[in-house]
Amino acid sequence: MQLKIILNRVQKFKSFVYKLVRWVGNEAAPELEVEVAERANGKPVCSGCGRHRPGYDRLAKRRFEFVPLWGIKVFLVYAPRRVECPSCGIRVEQMPWAMGKRPLTRAYGWFLASWARRLSWKETAEVFRTSWESVFRSVEMAVEWGRAHQDLSGVQAIGIDEIAWKKGHKYLTLVYQIDAHCKRLLWIGKERKMKTLLRFFRWFGAERSQQLRYICSDMWKPYLKVIAKKAGQAVHVLDRFHIMAHFSKALNEVRAGEVKELKAKGYEPVLTKS
Ligand SMILES: [Zn+2]
The missing domain is CATH 3.30.420.10 (Ribonuclease H-like superfamily/Ribonuclease H)
Structure with a gap:
C-alpha cells in the first residue's frame, strides 16, 4: 500500500491532492516528504474571510509536520498561494491541514495535544522527537478550539x-x-x-x-x-476547614470567658486548658 492511500483514508481534502512521496533526511534520522498540490482549476480560499478569491502569486515551499509513521517524521510540502481579496487584501490562502502560521499540521497538533494530557510537555516532546514549543503550540491550539466550542448550558x-x-x-x-x-x-x-x-x-x-x-x-x-x-x-x-476553624475559635473564646467568670465568682475554674 502506498502512503498516499493511507493519507487519503485518514485525511482527504476536497481541493488538494497528495503527489510524490519521497525519503529525505539521512540514515540516522530518515524523514518522509509528501508533496501536496491544489486540484486543477481549484480556486484558492482567502484565509481572512474564507471565500474563494483569485490567485495573486505563490510563496516558497513550506513543510508542515504530520503525525509520524513508525517513528519516522512525515512532512507535507506545499507552496502556498496568495490571493487578492477585495475585502482582506493580499492574503495567504487557507490550507485545511494547517494550524495558522505554525509549522505543524492540525492532525499532528491534536496528536501532540492528546499525549500532552498524559505526559509532561517535555516528555511529549522527547518521545516524539519534536520541540517543547511544538507541544506548547499544539496545546494552545486545542485550548483555543475548546474555548470556542465550549457549551456552557445547564451549569448548576x-x-x-x-x-x-x-x-x-x-x-x-x-x-x-x-x-x-x-x-x-x-x-x-x-x-x-x-x-x-x-x-x-x-x-x-x-x-x-x-x-x-x-x-x-x-x-x-x-x-x-x-x-x-x-x-x-x-x-x-x-x-x-474554615467553618471548623471559626467554630473552634468561637468555642475557645466562650470557654476562656467562662473560666474568668468562674474565678471571679470564687468557683474552681474547671474549664482551664480543657
Ligand atoms: Zn478575504
Missing part, C-alpha cells in the same frame, strides 16, 4: 478556589463546574480580588449566573461579596 453548580503560583503571594482564581454529570475547569483569572471574580461572572453571563443553584467556595471575603451580589439565589456551600 460551581466551585471557586484560589491557588498560589510562583513565590510571593501570587494567586489565581479558578472556577470549576461541579455538577454530578460534569466536572471541569471553566475559567481562570489572575489574582483573587473582587474584580477577578466579577470578571468571571461577566464572562459567564447574567442569565446563566441566575440559573446557578449551588456555589462552593472558601470564606475569602472578596469572593463572598461578589457571590452574594451576582448569584444570591444559589445555595452557598462553605468549606469545612
Whole structure:
C-alpha cells in the first residue's frame, strides 16, 4: 500500500491532492516528504474571510509536520498561494491541514495535544522527537478550539478556589463546574480580588449566573461579596476547614470567658486548658 492511500483514508481534502512521496533526511534520522498540490482549476480560499478569491502569486515551499509513521517524521510540502481579496487584501490562502502560521499540521497538533494530557510537555516532546514549543503550540491550539466550542448550558453548580503560583503571594482564581454529570475547569483569572471574580461572572453571563443553584467556595471575603451580589439565589456551600476553624475559635473564646467568670465568682475554674 502506498502512503498516499493511507493519507487519503485518514485525511482527504476536497481541493488538494497528495503527489510524490519521497525519503529525505539521512540514515540516522530518515524523514518522509509528501508533496501536496491544489486540484486543477481549484480556486484558492482567502484565509481572512474564507471565500474563494483569485490567485495573486505563490510563496516558497513550506513543510508542515504530520503525525509520524513508525517513528519516522512525515512532512507535507506545499507552496502556498496568495490571493487578492477585495475585502482582506493580499492574503495567504487557507490550507485545511494547517494550524495558522505554525509549522505543524492540525492532525499532528491534536496528536501532540492528546499525549500532552498524559505526559509532561517535555516528555511529549522527547518521545516524539519534536520541540517543547511544538507541544506548547499544539496545546494552545486545542485550548483555543475548546474555548470556542465550549457549551456552557445547564451549569448548576460551581466551585471557586484560589491557588498560589510562583513565590510571593501570587494567586489565581479558578472556577470549576461541579455538577454530578460534569466536572471541569471553566475559567481562570489572575489574582483573587473582587474584580477577578466579577470578571468571571461577566464572562459567564447574567442569565446563566441566575440559573446557578449551588456555589462552593472558601470564606475569602472578596469572593463572598461578589457571590452574594451576582448569584444570591444559589445555595452557598462553605468549606469545612474554615467553618471548623471559626467554630473552634468561637468555642475557645466562650470557654476562656467562662473560666474568668468562674474565678471571679470564687468557683474552681474547671474549664482551664480543657
Ligand atoms: Zn478575504
